[in-house]
Amino acid sequence: MTSLAPDAVRQDNTLAILGALRARGPMARVDLGAVNGISSATVTAITAELLRHGLVTELPAEPHRPGGRGRPKTLIRLEPEAARVVCVKLSLNEVQVVVGDFTGQVRHAETRSLTTASLTPEALCDVLEERVRAAASALPGEPPRLGGICLAVQGVVSPTSGTLVWSPALRFRNAPLAAPLAERFGCPVLLENDANCIASMLARQPAYADAPNLAVIMLGYGIGMSVRIEGKPFLGTGGSAAEIGHSKFEPGGALCACGRRGCIEAYASDYALYREAHALLPLPPGDSAHPSEEQMQALVRLAEQGDPVARQIYHKAGRALGYGIANVLALFNPDLVLLTGSGVRGYAAMRPALEAAIDEALVPELVGASRLATHHWDRDMTCLGGIGMILEATDPALLAGKLQA
Amino acid sequence: MTSLAPDAVRQDNTLAILGALRARGPMARVDLGAVNGISSATVTAITAELLRHGLVTELPAEPHRPGGRGRPKTLIRLEPEAARVVCVKLSLNEVQVVVGDFTGQVRHAETRSLTTASLTPEALCDVLEERVRAAASALPGEPPRLGGICLAVQGVVSPTSGTLVWSPALRFRNAPLAAPLAERFGCPVLLENDANCIASMLARQPAYADAPNLAVIMLGYGIGMSVRIEGKPFLGTGGSAAEIGHSKFEPGGALCACGRRGCIEAYASDYALYREAHALLPLPPGDSAHPSEEQMQALVRLAEQGDPVARQIYHKAGRALGYGIANVLALFNPDLVLLTGSGVRGYAAMRPALEAAIDEALVPELVGASRLATHHWDRDMTCLGGIGMILEATDPALLAGKLQA
DNA sequence: TGATATAATTTAGCGAACAAAATAATTCGA
């Protein structure tokens, strides 16, 4: 119920120092103290221990420094080689594997295609094991011992139990994945929703440091969301919270991939937009169930050029998404709602209807001080976020391990 | 960023002990240690200090005790007279004032009517000051010094800034209330949403101890909600989160008191039910804008007796509320959704449509392990919860004050 | 009456944090 021992304080402070170094790069002891609100005597003690265990190193003094009088700062940095972690992003027919170091830097990345829908849980683990081992060995030097793995998937997962509840990329359901993978690799495995990874990565950016209550909405083939409260990811019971994609726009409305009707996703996701468009508009050829980036860009271009059908499709999508965001504002009231994902390509086309829908749905008192913004999309964001999450998750274990040794 | 000093640990443990005594009644030192995970030596030290300052007292030994061998436990209880607090519940045309002691017990309660809609912020403060002073003096003995006041109102409030953003009971908006009242009384004033008070009270009940993620929905003249995450109230930015009443059922739907269309409240609140019913059904006479309890009960009785119009009205309300709850499940995924408020009188009539709507809206994977239940309604629950909240809020200050003295 | 059991207190020691003093490594100005 309450704090157990004074040594928990030391662990807290040590983790805070590691976190500060990871977030802000090399720092001097004084600054570490100031940032974390501890005395520099304590920082000296903590960093001495970290130095002994090789988790941090002192940076050699700069030959000529900018300004300032007194004794120059001795910068301390995380030792990149102190740990090696992996983030695996599993999406429909694609596996991306990224290897990161202790500082959170990406050291190696590779993307391969894979027919995901036909896999059993065992076959998936087999493939992932092979891909991860290959990626880990791709760097020069001997293959490193992995400190932890983050498996980022679209869909509903339960991070606490390590179970994948449902994913659009896979046919099976309710399969425990973290435990079998952890056994194969002999290291912790964190099963995460892809949106949570991206939100974690965005939350680390200085630009959003003033928004500890943050909702990140990912527009893409489907629609995902991650909500952060007071700087920490919000997971409901079992971790399957924040499912804006299947919150409702209108009862009995458009058919959604989940089998129900009227979900936001059934209006504003790529597959929904494409479903409406492909019979009516001249788009590049392709798989009718899974629109390509090329096709989606063609659709956006039509809307931007004033094609009335394309404009109408985006108008409806914007209205549905606007109502969904209104519900998020009413229920979570975050500082900031951030739209990202490949689907932001169509934001300009959706925007008027989206903003009108929010106005129509909510009185200003309920919108409060919440802001709405977009963030450019980059397919590597997920794994960057996942690397950060698994590092943060394994720091305590790493510390505990080093203390024993 | 991190814990400042070791004395924060002591404060934590002291607060935990006070909290345990308030939640579970008198306890022995050993049990306080076990419950809070601290050694009984520490409990001895902490309780010794609390005894010295008169915040707790030892209970005299029971003359004949049930069983057990060794030395009998010495029970420690909160000293009821150590603090006196007040909860004021402000609703449309009514003010309820409840005086509580340090244990959270109600010592005095009174309810008076008051024409609220015409009040200015200053006039409201005048009335509240008079009513609170009267209630505090109603007990025998000299009027006590108040340790804190909780002002529970319907509507949107910002507990952090102490500002009332909007309330259906009042015509003015965005008025700071906590600060002026705190100055008049010379004690802390906590401005809270009434639903948060009720949720706090329900969360303390042992029956719901297994649901730290809890959504409490209050059905009444309007519809309010309070969400608790990990046992703590969830407030968005500015505290105006969890507004299920104005989340949307259908775009362009029924007109809501907030001025927008399609809000859940516009279908399932008392005023909405009555609006649909009063022209078509034989109900007792009354104010057409504010249905009486008598009128609402008559409406429920008609539905239960099979009247098709009444049934249809409740069916529609249940469906709207079901969709609203589905959004709560998708976005918050709580352990338990608890329906309460005077509107639960109509739950039986709404239930079939409500449950069907949830099924229709969400696949089982998204409902997860969330349960749905009702809790009987009692108009005193709000103030009981408010007493608990203000006590919890003022404990640290009380402690700090005593330490100086 | 003594053995046993349980509760509460006292004692001794440890770990962590801080303030202040001491030391280290610079720049500035004469």
Add this chain to the structure above:
DNA sequence: TCGAATTATTTTGTTCGCTAAATTATATCA
């Protein structure tokens, strides 16, 4: 070039809270 000033880091001494273990208190059981 040398001291004075300045800032960073380390060392020292002290305090505080916690725990484990020993001790004391108060009961039941046989």
